[in-house]
Amino acid sequence: MTADTQRTLWDISPAIHAAAPVFPGDTPYSQQWCATIGPGCPVNVSAITLSPHVGAHADAPLHYDPQGAAIGAVDLAPFLGRCRVIHAIDCGPLIEWRHIAHAITPDLPARVLVRTYQQAPATWDGALAAYAPETVQRLADLGVQLIGIDTASIDPASSKTLDSHQVIRQRNLRVLENLVLDAVPAGDYELIALPLKLTEADASPVRAVLRAL
Template sequence: MPLHDLSHELGSGLPYPGDPAASVTPHATVAADGYRVAEIACTTHSGTHVDAPAHLQEDGATLGAYDVETFRFDARVVDCTDYEARAAIGADSVPETDADLLVFDTGFADRWGEECYFDHPYLTAAAAEQCADQNCHVGLNAPSVDPTPTENAGGDEPADFPAHRALLGNGCLILENLTNLAPLPERVVVHAYPLPVDADGAPVRAVAVSD
């Protein structure tokens, strides 16, 4: 069965506005120390990562509340590549499904590492609520399910992360900064296992398995 790596390399790309950059730097070298060790520095939301409810909720569940099986998803891919920069993905784009993960392909992964990556399409609160009503976790190849603040933000864009709140408030996880979605069929199994930290989120190695 073909495997598709849906993860950006940790330390690549640009950090979310206001967050520190992730880095992988040498700590010891073969030449100086006889062995090689690198130091990894990142946040719980660096690179390809998962958001847990604790990300926005004071008493929300952390990743430790979820069994490891939770991070194996029966996913449906939703083509949203026709949406322009900073366009709102409405509830009419959310299909009825028996999947437990809806992955929205915005087409923006090819802008990874560029400032324009942060002018991505985003989910409306109604779209996020429709996902939550179907008990669907959500993934996308963009930095956030809500609009990211940039100088191009419009005055009518929602504030206070309504899509995050609709999903996380119903116990739905969010996978952000996915990549390599274009080759995937509409239905696919996605494995996205976070680092074993009991936190509000963590980087993941996301891999899709297709027939």
């Protein structure tokens, strides 16, 4: 990667490995070798097991709606295009409108990513920040099609009603979770975060990147 590319491209995906944090009870990443280079074998081939919610990922409607579409059936357009990164660092348990109002302008892009961590944790954070459902509603009213966050969920980890997920279900929004925005200044970028075409899955890992406009 050239110095110029390093200045204009931000990788906002956490590393995925056996110690990568997962929601309690979810399936962590594991890998085993099915074949290794040696006499009679010209390649390395591995098998991996993981929840599709490990690392940076896109939830499918199927995740929060029993009749919802699997991730392989969703439109890719919301995952690609101009976005705004908004800083709401240490905002508390919920991202309320007052935490992001400073960055809401008439030219708000259709994609909004909110940074809540000063530095993303390397272990599971049960006190993660989430979106207040009213904030999601107001963003949808402004034409936002995708919301993202640097925590593991847009709802509190203890929530059983998943109110913000229900808002994105009702308003047909898409969501990215577990992003790493530590090094990203607030502002507008091009987002590229395409999910895999998994025809029956409730989510998909993404390699999320931001590119300078």
